[in-house]
Amino acid sequence: MDINEKLKILSSAAKYDVSCSSSGSDRGNSKTGLGNTVTSGVCHSWTGDGRCISLLKILFSNACIYDCAYCINRASNNIKRATFTVDEVVNLTINFYKRNYIEGLFLSSAIIKNPDYTMEQMLKAVKKLRIEENYNGYIHLKAIPGADLKLIREAGFYADRLSVNIELPSEKSLNLLAPQKKKETIIKPMSFIGQNALANIEERKKYKKVPLFVPAGHSTQLIVGATPESDLKILKLVEGMYKKFNMKRVYYSAFIKVNNDKRLPDIKPPLKRENRLYQADWLLRFYKFSADEILDNKHPFLDENIDPKTSWALRNFHYFPIEVNKASYETLIRVPGIGIKSALTIIKARKYAPITFDKLKKMGVVLKRAKYFITCNGKYYSNLFLTPEIIKEELTKNKEYQIPLFPLTAIEKAV
Template identity: 60%
Template sequence: MDFNRINEKLSILADAAKYDVSCSSSGSKRQNKNNGLGNSSGMGICHSYTEDGRCVSLLKILLTNHCIFDCAYCVTRKSNDIKRAAFKVQEVVDLTINFYRRNYIEGLFLSSGIFKNADYTMERLIAVAKKLREEENFNGYIHLKSIPGASDELMREAGLYADRLSVNIEIPTEKGLKLLAPEKNRKDFIKPMEKVKNEIIQYKNEKKLLKKVPLYAPAGQSTQMIVGASGESDAEIMYTSAFFYKSFNLKRVYYSGYVPISHDNRLPSIGTAVPLLRENRLYQTDWLLRFYGFDVRELLNTEYPNLESDIDPKLSWALRNLDQFPVDINKADMRMLLRVPGLGVKSVHKIIAARRYRKLNWENLKSIGTALNRAKYFITCDSRIFEGKDRTAAQLKGLIMNSSGSKFRKELSTQLNLFDNQSLQPT
């Protein structure tokens, strides 16, 4: 093996892979078997941080940065003058095993530019995963990036070896895709996602009837879209996310702020990078849709097409809907408790459990961990008057931001610094 050449390829193709953020790996429960290598069970593996703060890593590379397409927003587009490279299938297998044995990584995230055609590229991605599983007996985490337009047969085979599959829809709207990537068709992104969804459903049904059923993409599928390249509003972005969550049972949608890479007049000007705070707000909105029971139309609509930058989306919604408050902590149902600024999912469960035994007062809420600097303006309890009475939305917003003061700014700074974690939760 030519180690200098391998290192050169690794440098090129690992750098090219940094633009893909959708490599969280939680959710798989693949067990080690036959004294093999690796194990993706337990709390799982991800590319940055677990819930307990443990930093873990995947080998995140492209199979190649050659590509037959010329998408305006992509650094690997065929017209871009960059250094090109491509791994052989065995080279990726050897890298993964060698890195794993040295404890550098706990799994593999493998994507690729498209060379020749979708099926040819997808076959090579599958060949890597198949060799790792069958020849190296590797039981660690594998995330394969599905190639738009790949056949149903290849998508089925990919799910037998990968823990997670993902197809990047790239641009939130079909209009934006036609503008920036006219060679691509939105249907080619939908087709493999539909196949994976159906195979996962079939696997679950067969598992109910048969003991031994091969695993199929046990960590599900995800997607990613570029934010800010084609001018979509936050509403358009989140409506697209809501559609994909509902239609394809996705585990995650990832939001990647556009990084200026060219002077193409169809794109934002060089130096106009998407603020990280916008990604933050989109992820918080995403969390509200998945775990807090919000409908996307409540948060974003024709009247409010974009998220506020200075406050999180749940507080923004509450200030626009003051008629639904105050909420009585001792009587309200879970749905309404989850809508109170300052109450997270864990706090709500604690409140519901605790109030079975007594009426909760202010001190009880403090001991539970409620963010009272926000919640006190939206709730009543056994020992406190309603502090939000007769105050306007603007007054409440000012009070909340002022009471948080430097602590609010410090927490925001911390969130942005740790945002690679992608686990921000609005409360």
């Protein structure tokens, strides 16, 4: 099989993995080496679905021995199978990188023969890139669940990011749809990578020469909508992973039905829900919200018509309106329409002169949402008393009120 055909098969098979971020690492280059990484990450192109291409995202192989219900590469599917050689992966990466097509490599794989063998092949490719080719660009490597932790640890010293996909939000769902994957074999490497990454940061504070271990941290991905878990359940799980495993990011992937399988629901990809989950994830990581604040047992699903921050604010309307000229940073970032950047600008700018509605607009605050929740110098934008119900109606009746689907990578550079 020629390389073009292999690339077609093995990139097409990898595309459902949504993570494409190249951020968070600042690996330097040597004088004669090739490549470096940029903390903010760089997008190199955008595909017809509007997703950013940052990394050459490929599978080492799609010849899988597992048979997961949701996966296009499952063993029982009758599809073309291909496996790269180590040299092919290296050659493609280097030549794409030199032409500035990509920011680096994202290498994943189906399970060939067994987890250890698969992990070994991937490790070989990565080592060849780093050692023989003197390549210092970004590498995101999938840690294969069930592979020897020694292999995973070694990989961590060559990759910028490792990730283990949790796939589904509960053990029950995993048993149903991916019976060969065990919760334990997923959690174990996750926690192992998290601990090692933390220890590495500490060691490097003491000794500069200690080699980097996954400098861009580790991440995971889960499929949304293939199984009945609520958003609350998902966010609780995610919150736990951020805390317990020192995880950098969780990616959400709207379920796309690629197989005919009785265990799978008949739905269109829940893109809106995916978008809302990303917004809620943002609230967890940067806006100091907890999962229990975003949702509760009475409201276990995110409102598709309104973003989670506004939704929270309307449910907790007694906190509002707040005075922008006095409120603390923590309070400001909880106001719908005020982001981290504008909150910081407000705090800096109000030292010089009081903030007015007009100024907020110039700073980039989305007044359409924020105006219901703030006062500027004691002034509220309206003389009428508005209830949360009326505000919600106002916000949702306007068709323009639509937040663009989250750019999966570009957003990271904002923080």
